[in-house]
Amino acid sequence: MDTAGKKAGTVSLETRDLTIRFGGHVAVNSVSCAFKAGTLTAIVGPNGAGKTTYFNLISGQLTASTGQVLLHGKDISHLQASARMHAGLGRAFQLTSLFPRLTVLENVRLALQSRRELGLDMWHIWSDHKDLITRAEEVLETVALANKRNIYAAALPHGDQRKLEVGLLMALDPSIYMFDEPTAGMSVDEVPVILDLIRGLKAKSDKTILLVEHKMDVVRELADRIIVLHNGTLMADGEPEAVIASPVVQQAYLGLAPVGEAA
Ligand SMILES: Nc1ncnc2c1ncn2[C@@H]1O[C@H](COP(=O)(O)OP(=O)(O)OP(=O)(O)O)[C@@H](O)[C@H]1O
Numbered sequence: 001m002d003t004a005g006k007k008a009g010t011v012s013l014e015t016r017d018l019t020i021r022f023g024g025h026v027a028v029n030s031v032s033c034a035f036k037a038g039t040l041t042a043i044v045g046p047n048g049a050g051k052t053t054y055f056n057l058i059s060g061q062l063t064a065s066t067g068q069v070l071l072h073g074k075d076i077s078h079l080q081a082s083a084r085m086h087a088g089l090g091r092a093f094q095l096t097s098l099f100p101r102l103t104v105l106e107n108v109r110l111a112l113q114s115r116r117e118l119g120l121d122m123w124h125i126w127s128d129h130k131d132l133i134t135r136a137e138e139v140l141e142t143v144a145l146a147n148k149r150n151i152y153a154a155a156l157p158h159g160d161q162r163k164l165e166v167g168l169l170m171a172l173d174p175s176i177y178m179f180d181e182p183t184a185g186m187s188v189d190e191v192p193v194i195l196d197l198i199r200g201l202k203a204k205s206d207k208t209i210l211l212v213e214h215k216m217d218v219v220r221e222l223a224d225r226i227i228v229l230h231n232g233t234l235m236a237d238g239e240p241e242a243v244i245a246s247p248v249v250q251q252a253y254l255g256l257a258p259v260g261e262a263a
Helices: 051-059 081-087 104-115 130-142 158-172 191-203 216-222 240-245 247-252
Strands: 011-022 025-036 040-044 066-071 089-092 176-180 208-212 225-230 233-238
Touching: 011 051, 011 208, 025 051, 025 066, 025 208, 025 225, 025 233, 040 051, 040 216, 051 081, 051 089, 051 176, 051 208, 081 089, 089 158, 104 130, 104 158, 130 158, 158 191, 176 191, 191 208, 191 216, 216 240, 225 240, 233 240, 233 247, 240 247
Parallel strands: 040 208, 040 225, 089 176, 176 208
Antiparallel strands: 011 025, 011 066, 225 233
């Protein structure tokens, strides 16, 4: 596999003047931003700011009106979502990536098979690939689902389904991980498991992680950097404390009066 640009500290992903218009509405407006391997960047902003649309443009669910997406220095703007995934862009999709009628183990197995380009044939001679079995077991341990390996994905509680999605993403071993509100809809006791998984990925120093998240306590804890989108425009970019404290963010995102102004 091409390892160019995957070392911690090098730019792995970049958007240049990325823009999409829906009719007269500019949902993402000329966003230029570079993301480095080994960092976790939180993307925040009010509802409708363009965060999910920005994600869709990066992962290929939407095609930009103008601008580019570069992965390890290569322009991938023209590629379909599946080709971007094969190139190393991994996005967790809420529940849509699971095969509900297959077991937890079978879901991971198919993700591993597709990563090895062995196809999605359920009847593939799995026992010929002992390393894949070992890897599937590791993934299930990591996402704390080893004891549920034989349960159908559809029968899992919501929190476990979200863990399985992260497991499938790990099985694909992308260089970029994209999470859009990974803890949404989870119970209080399920949230720490997902955060631990993201923390674990962060510890693997060559991964680039993008996280759309509304919960500021999660952002504060996990992010090395925050970018703020507002009306589709990149409004702030920097270290978490500085961005959160900036008057422009306090006013536009947190809905507070700018510093020095009466409430
Ligand atoms: N397919 C589409 N067609 C038309 N308008 C769209 C489309 N997708 C998004 N938009 C508009 O683009 C803007 C940005 O939406 P987006 O979902 O990206 O915001 P967001 O920051 O992710 O919001 P939230 O935090 O509520 O999820 C919104 O005004 C939305 O209505």
